[in-house]
Amino acid sequence: MAAAKNVSDETKNEAMKVAKATQKPGQTKDQTKLIAAGIEKGIAEYKKQNKNKARDRDRARKQDIKVKARTAKAEESETSDLESQSNNHLLPWGLLVISWIGFIGFSLMK
Numbered sequence: 001m002a003a004a005k006n007v008s009d010e011t012k013n014e015a016m017k018v019a020k021a022t023q024k025p026g027q028t029k030d031q032t033k034l035i036a037a038g039i040e041k042g043i044a045e046y047k048k049q050n051k052n053k054a055r056d057r058d059r060a061r062k063q064d065i066k067v068k069a070r071t072a073k074a075e076e077s078e079t080s081d082l083e084s085q086s087n088n089h090l091l092p093w094g095l096l097v098i099s100w101i102g103f104i105g106f107s108l109m110k
Contacts, residue, residue, distance in 0.1 A: 007040050011047075015039035 019036035 007044050011040055011043050012036075015043060 015036045016032075018039050019032050022035070023032055
């Protein structure tokens with residue numbers, strides 16, 4: 001009975017419409033009300049399941065966003081590491097070339 005209190009008036013009206021539409025000849029009002037109550041319960045359960053599915057989809061979507069953000073951040077850090085490494089390789093070669101030019105220039109001045 002506690003679940004019946006949580007059901008909206010719209011759901012109750014819809015359940016009663018369906019129960020009356022499927023009413024058999026000779027069926028009493030109490031029987032129709034019982035059928036309507038069962039339909040209400042089914043509608044409430046259906047809404048509850050859809051709500052849970054929507055919540056699960058939202059959690060999965062948020063998890064995907066987090067994973068993509070982490071992946072993008074990792075790729076960005078790898079790219080910056082590669083760039084800094086490529087710049088670090090130029091420094092020793094540049095110093096070597098400058099030192100040889102200096103050595104050759106010093107040797108020619110004598």
